[in-house]
Amino acid sequence: DQQVKQNSPSLSVQEGRISILNCDYTNSMFDYFLWYKKYPAEGPTFLISISSIKDKNEDGRFTVFLNKSAKHLSLHIVPSQPGDSAVYFCAASSFVQGAQKLVFGQGTRLTINP
Amino acid sequence: ETGVTQSPTHLIKTRGQQVTLRCSSQSGHNTVSWYQQALGQGPQFIFQYYREEENGRGNFPPRFSGLQFPNYSSELNVNALELDDSALYLCASGGADTGELFFGEGSRLTVL
Numbered sequence: 001d002q003q004v005k006q007n008s009p010s011l012s013v014q015e016g017r018i019s020i021l022n023c024d025y026t027n028s029m030f031d032y033f034l035w036y037k038k039y040p041a042e043g044p045t046f047l048i049s050i051s052s053i054k055d056k057n058e059d060g061r062f063t064v065f066l067n068k069s070a071k072h073l074s075l076h077i078v079p080s081q082p083g084d085s086a087v088y089f090c091a092a093s094s095f096v097q098g099a100q101k102l103v104f105g106q107g108t109r110l111t112i113n114p
Numbered sequence: 115e116t117g118v119t120q121s122p123t124h125l126i127k128t129r130g131q132q133v134t135l136r137c138s139s140q141s142g143h144n145t146v147s148w149y150q151q152a153l154g155q156g157p158q159f160i161f162q163y164y165r166e167e168e169n170g171r172g173n174f175p176p177r178f179s180g181l182q183f184p185n186y187s188s189e190l191n192v193n194a195l196e197l198d199d200s201a202l203y204l205c206a207s208g209g210a211d212t213g214e215l216f217f218g219e220g221s222r223l224t225v226l
Contacts, residue, residue: 004156032213043118043204043217044157051213089156093213096159099170100145100208102215104156 003027004092006105014113019077021108023090026071030092034102035064035075038087047088048075080112117141118218120205126224127195135190135221139207146188147215148180151202163188192223200225 005024013019021035031052036044050057050064050073057064063076077084087109091102117140127133139146145164149157159172163182177193186207192199202222206215 034214036217041219043120043219046214046216049213091156095170096172097170099147099162099164100213100215101147101159101162101170101172102149102157102206103159106154106156 002106003030004090004103004105006088006090006108008108009106010109010111012111012113013080015082016079019075019080019084019110019112021075021077021088021090021110023073023075023105024071025073025092025103027092027094027103028071030094030103032093033064033066033073034091034093035062036089036091036104037084038089038107044089077110082112082114085110085112118205118207118216120203120218120221122221123219124222124224126226128226129195129197131195131225132191132193133195133223135192135203135205135223137188137190137205137207137218139186139188139205140216141186143186143207143216145208146182146186147206147208148188148190149204149206149217150174151204151220153201157204160190195225197225199223 034049035047038044087107147162148160151157161171182188202220205218208215
């Protein structure tokens, strides 16, 4: 039962253009969402997050949008840079027995072409 | 640089053996979580420790166990290793009142 889905395994974008990564979830109890970036041989690096009481959060070139009615979130990167090439994971936060648990999507590999 | 360090970075074990993975989390973070990431998948929650007690577990059998120590270090132990246990094991720490988790670089376990 995949509660968090990233339906695009890969995405290729021209440098300077906008990258849009999408994520869908099924559990309406999720109240906090995060995006992580992962390079090979490294652990995931936290990028940006959004609470379910908001519909947008911006941090520099990164903006996350949340559409609760559609159970959909997206990460926009503009302008895209070659260093943004990595695997991006969305994650939804829930609590199990008092512990915070992140449920991750399968990841989208973003390639920025010069 | 997340302040979370893991060891060893790589190791190879054979089926049936036991393994201990170690994590040193960020000072001031009182929760530590362990995740398993299989190839081509997102990380999956194993369990979380808060104040040295396990306070939440994902869908992993009891042969996955852990410890958290007062000095912000922790261990993941896996007994009776199976081939499917081959994965990247990630440790993450965070404050109890924040949503973000900060991950280490992981320990890649190969079971032959």
